Amino acid sequence: MPDFSERFSSLPPYALADVPKIKADLIEKGVDVIDLGAGDADQMPPPETIRAIQQAVTEERMSRYPFQRGLPEFRLEIAKWMKARFGFELDPFDEVLPLIGTKEGIAHLPLVYIDPGDGAIVPDPGYYPYFGGTHMLGADVIQVPLRPERDFLLDWSEVPEKKLARAKLLYLNYPNNPTGATASEDYLREAIAFCHEHDLLLVHDNAYSEIAFDGYQPPSVLQFDGARDVAVEYHSLSKTFNMTGWRIGWVAGNSTAIQALSKVKTYYDTGVFLACQAAGVASLEAWERFLPRQVAVFQERRDAAVEGFRAAGFDVEPPRATMYLWIPIPSGEPSVEFARRILQESGVVLFPGSGMGTGGEGFFRVALTKPPERLHEAATRVAKVL
Template sequence: MYSQRLENLPPYLFARIDAMKARKRKEGVDIIDLGVGDPDLPTPAHIVEAIVRAVKEPKNHHYPAYEGMAAYRKAVAEWYGKRFSVSLDADREVLALMGSKDGIAHIPEAFVNPGDYVLVPDPGYPVYKTSTLFAEGKTHLMPLTAENNFLPVLDDIPRDVLKKAKLFFFNYPNNPTAAIAPKAFFEEVVDFARDNDLVVVHDNAYSEITFDGYKAPSFLEIDGAKEVGVEMHSLSKTYNMTGWRIGMAVGNPEILAGLGRVKSNVDSGVFDAVQEAGVAALTGSQQCVADACAVYQERRDVLVKGLNDLGFDVRAPKATFYVWMPVEDCMKTAAQFLNEAGIVVTPGVGFGESGDGYVRFAITRSVERIEEALERIRRIAP
């Protein structure tokens, strides 16, 4: 009945986790969900007020522009200028997205022919691989290991793969490992892309969720980055807008034009009222972002200390709202946490083979719930 392409598609990790949670809730279990990275903090009031005003405007009820409202693209360009000192032409170098997943899912269709390789971090956001599959490309997995600070070793990629490679996906601050990358690595990626004629796609959705004074860079800050690639970004994590579905792709205008051609054939753009709310988010006070980071940092500190006190070996991340914990058997640990303690964590192998031996916690629940989770783990710990 289904196409071969769909049959080859693995079950989406978080859909499987949702089904497991639903089953345990039916059994009456009080679930503490530290699995999926969906912020529990509310969207800031000034953004909500902006969409309420915009929804009441009849002009916003028509088809939006495929590339995004001029005001939204201008706000994105100005935000990049203030935040990263990156200069963007709002007309040519900014494209509105329905969240960064939208851009990641569609960009291989613009550049990958059947049999071409796409270089994908492992572990990594599952959509890097599934979008490649839909474009009938092949994924070459780049292992992220603790020994290399969860950065891919570019020299390990075989020459025969590079000859047929078209796209290079990477993501720092990183999901799922919470690792950060130095600018020197970004510079290495630029040179690597030039040498091998690659389109670079940097997924920077977590740049604003940072701790201990760390400020995450943009890939586009690097000289030459705009010549070889684009950056996907999102308002989802920064402003607690995961359900609103709004983001942006920025950078090389030719690459964006290719992505735009795909999108103009498969969707009709982002609802203008949501884009007006995006303008309010990007141009308004950023204190709400700092406040959210303070909340996440407190949760991080409680979770990391608690896990280490229980005998686990956990490092406090500098960015993202994830904690990446080494374990002997990730599937066994995740199942034990769920079945014996009612705690949802994500098995690392769900993000790729190199994620085996880790579980990911999302610090998207209150300190009180995290403390309750730690107490439950203490009770089942050997």
């Protein structure tokens, strides 16, 4: 067998690679495990979505190759939804591209722009495809820490000039995973201006735009003047419509970038299953009816988890958006060791902050993927361990 590539061998290990085995062993022993690790759906998609895919799979055309063009109705519905939600128009065939989940679209985008020696500016901590997509091309991953004192907003002034000169992409993600931070409209305008000034493509991951609380409505970076010259934005059906396993989303924005990514994807996949795209149409059509209930579920969970972990002695701020709490570890214990100890001694799965980058050390993430009473119980168990 040949040796692994240096790019592969230098990938950081998964923070909790042993969690599935520990979890399985605990369950076998009769332990009631509460898994708050992954941001995975525990609710059903809209009924309209289920009916749409049931109908779609009976149609012969839905079993054909979708290719990158996909189902025209889905592209049209995306453009319609973006106009209704954010107030701007998109060309559904030049400025929109369906994706097999946003993860693959994010990871493939650097193939369009990045050569060895180039760089991409990524948040630390951050969703690991930002890091992986650049790292696997032998390029420079320019990690910028998200600091609590800056409300977890990436400060591009921290990028050294020599590295900035080689950078081609700037990744932002607001509302943010894992911190729950949100960005103001002024901040996003400043990001657009920075990318214009330094000839960067702004890559905005807006997967959590609809999971927002207390009346807050996160903006789209594409709604601001000049954005479409320098930006693309990713959206997902996963969190909004409880469709994490369906693997469907889209990227919108700069037409040159969109068409180039579409070309790259022809070498990697043949598009999103057409029946899933038909279900995506139904989901977006159901948005106004479905979203209030979805937000209410997560807001109730957020409030319960904040109350529970505060009572357990943690310093917790209620996020304005996302399905996560980002909590400092009071003991100073390394986050991986902390999460492993909590799992082994309490049966609660937490995600260690360092699993999303060295900038996440000292924190752990709680996914709001269980009912309020289970979130309270999880916090109580963690408190007993401490």
